[in-house]
Amino acid sequence: MDGMMSHTTSARGELDPVAESVAVYSDHADDYAAVHAPKMADRAERFAGSLPTPSLILDAGCGPGRDLARFRAYGHVVRGVDLNPVFVAKANTYAPTSQCDLREIGTRFPAGTFDGVWASASLVHLDAAETVDVLGQFGTLLRPGGKLYVCLKATGHTGWLDESEGRRWYTVWDPDEFAAAVRGASFEVDRVDRGPYVEVWASRNG
Template sequence: MTIQFYQDNADDFFEGTVNVDMSNIYHHFTKNLSKGALILDAGCGSGRDTKAFLDMGYSVEAFDASSELVSRANEYTGIEVKLALFNDVDSLAKYEAIWCCASLLHVPEVELPLTLNKLAEALKPGGTWYMSFKYGDKQREKDGRSFTDINEQRLTTLVSNLNNIGIIFTWISEDNRPSRNEKWLNAILVKR
């Protein structure tokens, strides 16, 4: 259902997200990364963040579940963006950082523990992990997409089940898109 939404609305989604200024969040994510660090952009959508990280001098691998968005992200970023799901990630300790901006929120709540564990295994010790969810405490459907909303308590519970992953800090932000009035839970995590 959710993937089909992005297949059917890829142009609108691309245009609505590709130019959103995320620099306020990039700062928190990149401040401890070394130049050239390998970042996984998991659920990259338009490729906006992949391109930003490439422009900052990082190495980036990216994937998305929508072939229509993969096509647009390939063209926009100039790198090969893969068509994949979160559970296709099978690397072990490969990435210095993982970026999950507004992507994990489409994973059903019952599948989140397995998904987070696969991503945690792909992160190197000392690695940084960013994730964001719409702020809340329920599973819901809206406009052809499913959402798992997360608050601080739900995030703490999810992360407590991961080996060697700790939350560094969380913050609530307003949506960076001017036409939206939504709150987001942002989190920076680290692998010990």
């Protein structure tokens, strides 16, 4: 599958936790879409309002396309990427979406392509080093002054979690450490919201 093969196994020959975790969503994609449909509406509205209309937004890890539809409704131009092929098929009904491993996102678009990058809980299955690397790639893809929203888990324990849908890997971040990682990726942090998920709102330096 496009964007997945190079990360299917780790250097130790083990299954890649990201690919393994993302694959779990396929069997419950409709349920996932229904459960999460009403969530994050206020955040999407705030992010959309932080950008001139129309702006070009990348929904990085768009899932079944909920926020693609929202950003279009606010007058923006949107592109989606996701690693799960079932989600990609669903998201394509809302906006052009391609299958892509976020760890390779910087190879998919020219530098400075986007006015905004929206990454809502899409980095939760990456380890800390991978997350830092992807944040740097987001910085490259954004124009100077472009906006970033990213949130990930700030409670629980890093490692495998057995959930009703299946087994997934999660990396849990300290909010201050995550904000520092965003700053280190050439961003100015505009706002940090703390809770079960740490939410960082940032602007691209330059």
